[in-house]
Amino acid sequence: MEFVEQLKSAVNILNVIGEWVRLRKAGAYRYTGLCPFHSEKTPSFSVNVDKQFYYCFGCHAKGDVVNFVMEMEHVSFYEALKSLAERHGIPMPKRSQYADEDSKVRDAIFQMHDLAQENFRANLNGPAGEVARDYLAKRGVAPETVEQFGLGYSERSGRAVLRLFEQRNFPAAQIEQSGLVRKREDGSFYDYFRNRLMFPIHNESGRVIGFGGRALAADDNPKYLNSPETPIYKKSHVLYNLHRAKEMVRKDDRAILVEGYMDAIGVTAAGFRGVVASCGTALTAQQVMALKRHSQRIVVNFDPDAPGANAAERSINMLLDESMQVRIMELDGGLDPDEYCKQRGAAAYGERLKGAKGYFYWLADRARAKYDTRTSEGVVSVLKFLLPAVQRISDRLERMTVANDLAGYIGVDRALVLDNFRKAVADRREKTIEQPKEPIRADEKGLLNVLLSQTEGRDLLLAEMEKIEILERIPTRRIYQAVTAVHASGAPVTFDAVRARLEEADQNLLAEVIFAAEGDGHEITLDYGRQCLERLRQSEGELRRMQLKTRVKEAERAGNQVEALRLLEELQQMERSGELRR
Numbered sequence: 001m002e003f004v005e006q007l008k009s010a011v012n013i014l015n016v017i018g019e020w021v022r023l024r025k026a027g028a029y030r031y032t033g034l035c036p037f038h039s040e041k042t043p044s045f046s047v048n049v050d051k052q053f054y055y056c057f058g059c060h061a062k063g064d065v066v067n068f069v070m071e072m073e074h075v076s077f078y079e080a081l082k083s084l085a086e087r088h089g090i091p092m093p094k095r096s097q098y099a100d101e102d103s104k105v106r107d108a109i110f111q112m113h114d115l116a117q118e119n120f121r122a123n124l125n126g127p128a129g130e131v132a133r134d135y136l137a138k139r140g141v142a143p144e145t146v147e148q149f150g151l152g153y154s155e156r157s158g159r160a161v162l163r164l165f166e167q168r169n170f171p172a173a174q175i176e177q178s179g180l181v182r183k184r185e186d187g188s189f190y191d192y193f194r195n196r197l198m199f200p201i202h203n204e205s206g207r208v209i210g211f212g213g214r215a216l217a218a219d220d221n222p223k224y225l226n227s228p229e230t231p232i233y234k235k236s237h238v239l240y241n242l243h244r245a246k247e248m249v250r251k252d253d254r255a256i257l258v259e260g261y262m263d264a265i266g267v268t269a270a271g272f273r274g275v276v277a278s279c280g281t282a283l284t285a286q287q288v289m290a291l292k293r294h295s296q297r298i299v300v301n302f303d304p305d306a307p308g309a310n311a312a313e314r315s316i317n318m319l320l321d322e323s324m325q326v327r328i329m330e331l332d333g334g335l336d337p338d339e340y341c342k343q344r345g346a347a348a349y350g351e352r353l354k355g356a357k358g359y360f361y362w363l364a365d366r367a368r369a370k371y372d373t374r375t376s377e378g379v380v381s382v383l384k385f386l387l388p389a390v391q392r393i394s395d396r397l398e399r400m401t402v403a404n405d406l407a408g409y410i411g412v413d414r415a416l417v418l419d420n421f422r423k424a425v426a427d428r429r430e431k432t433i434e435q436p437k438e439p440i441r442a443d444e445k446g447l448l449n450v451l452l453s454q455t456e457g458r459d460l461l462l463a464e465m466e467k468i469e470i471l472e473r474i475p476t477r478r479i480y481q482a483v484t485a486v487h488a489s490g491a492p493v494t495f496d497a498v499r500a501r502l503e504e505a506d507q508n509l510l511a512e513v514i515f516a517a518e519g520d521g522h523e524i525t526l527d528y529g530r531q532c533l534e535r536l537r538q539s540e541g542e543l544r545r546m547q548l549k550t551r552v553k554e555a556e557r558a559g560n561q562v563e564a565l566r567l568l569e570e571l572q573q574m575e576r577s578g579e580l581r582r
């Protein structure tokens with residue numbers, strides 16, 4: 001068996017996709033969840049475990065387990081194979097025909113990150129790491145937490161990591177692309193991170209793809225230095241700690257979003273493991289989508305200072321755009337999440353978490369602090385302030401409820417609030433892009449499903465099919481042609497083999513047929529296949545009869561009695577033979 005086939009049969013697509021997407025059983029073979037490739041509120045992403053295949057009815061993303069890993073990790077075919085093989089303990093063939101130049105560079109950069117990570121961790125425990133150890137002790141980070149988060153220390157010399165890369169003979173071009181060194185004007189390199197406490201940043205499958213480094217000397221700027229963008233690190237796609245937090249996020253059906261590395265670490269250490277950090281960058285749509293795959297509910301817990309509040313305000317809009325359910329958690333005493341957990345304890349933090357307000361109340365509080373609601377100008381300003389968030393609620397009923405609650409909360413006339421929001425929302429209508437499609441008949445779907453399953457005796461159906469003309473006119477005709485072609489080639493008629501012969505649009509159609517048939521509740525048996533085939537045959541007769549009748553009428557209308565008579569005879573003959581067959 002070819003390696004790709006072997007790999008695909010060894011891994012369960014459900015487990016692999018399940019690491020990224022929360023899936024629910026929706027049928028014997030079908031699981032559904034929120035699509036990781038486009039923004040949506042109701043699940044249109046489906047996985048078929050029988051065919052080991054996924055398909056999104058919304059954005060038409062589709063493929064097998066290898067395609068999925070390629071898309072999610074933004075990697076090449078070769079890297080996806082490698083990643084799957086490693087995770088499932090399947091040895092890769094030695095000389096691989098799949099590796100291309102890009103994959104090789106990325107592979108080298110991953111290796112360099114592993115080397116750097118080892119080096120940073122060793123430094124932290126060595127004599128040079130004292131300054132970092134002191135800092136961690138001062139911040140009250142326990143040794144097991146240091147271990148858990150893989151914290152490290154980049155030493156002062158500026159040559160340690162570079163030397164490691166050179167010893168391993170990485171080409172200069174790859175070293176330069178790693179983002180772990182900088183280039184001087186004379187072309188020589190030096191380490192990017194020097195004398196910093198190091199926080200490794202992982203992708204969702206847990207590989208180190210970058211670092212954040214905190215300055216340890218008071219005059220070192222910036223306080224936090226992050227890896228630049230590299231072929232393996234795209235800032236806007238990554239949330240710190242998501243690979244560790246995601247399991248708990250699903251379990252709790254809630255994520256906690258904090259700002260910094262230390263916050264994520266402190267909150268985790270206090271026992272709240274479903275926490276991720278945005279790490280200085282403004283929250284992006286990609287980051288929110290990554291979260292949403294695990295839960296749609298989020299508690300934003302930013303710093304209590306003004307920049308923190310402003311960042312929270314911006315994040316809310318981004319989160320609402322992605323239809324997240326947002327609550328805001330506020331901490332008293334001017335403490336950030338990490339400090340709060342340490343000084344007030346986990347129980348107090350838990351209480352605050354429980355008491356987190358719906359984002360609207362939090363926004364209203366902010367508005368009330370800014371404007372005087374006793375004047376009519378003040379009220380108008382408050383409503384203006386709240387409007388962007390209200391407009392983002394696409395559900396009408398929810399919008400009404402929120403407006404109602406808000407009116408009471410800020411002490412303004414209900415009608416005034418509703419009126420204001422209604423006007424503003426009127427122009428924000430969701431567009432539907434569904435195009436009318438030729439309907440697919442149940443028997444057409446049914447027969448295909450029987451043909452693509454491992455039912456015994458399918459060959460009989462394939463032979464019968466040749467005599468049925470209607471198969472050349474139905475919407476799925478090209479799929480039927482592919483089935484016939486695969487069969488004729490002598491290869492086994494499998495889902496993958498048929499799919500490989502289809503154009504994009506027909507691949508989508510195939511996926512829809514496969515998923516739709518399951519909902520029909522028919523058992524996929526040879527008998528059922530025969531029934532479908534028979535119905536197709538009958539409808540073919542009906543179609544021909546209809547056509548003949550029309551032609552008879554046309555001939556009569558044209559005054560061509562001879563032709564009309566001839567057609568009528570043909571029609572009668574057809575009806576007789578149809579009766580005989582029945």
Ligand SMILES: [Zn+2]
Pocket residue numbers: 035036037038045056057058059060061
């Ligand atoms: Zn989609």
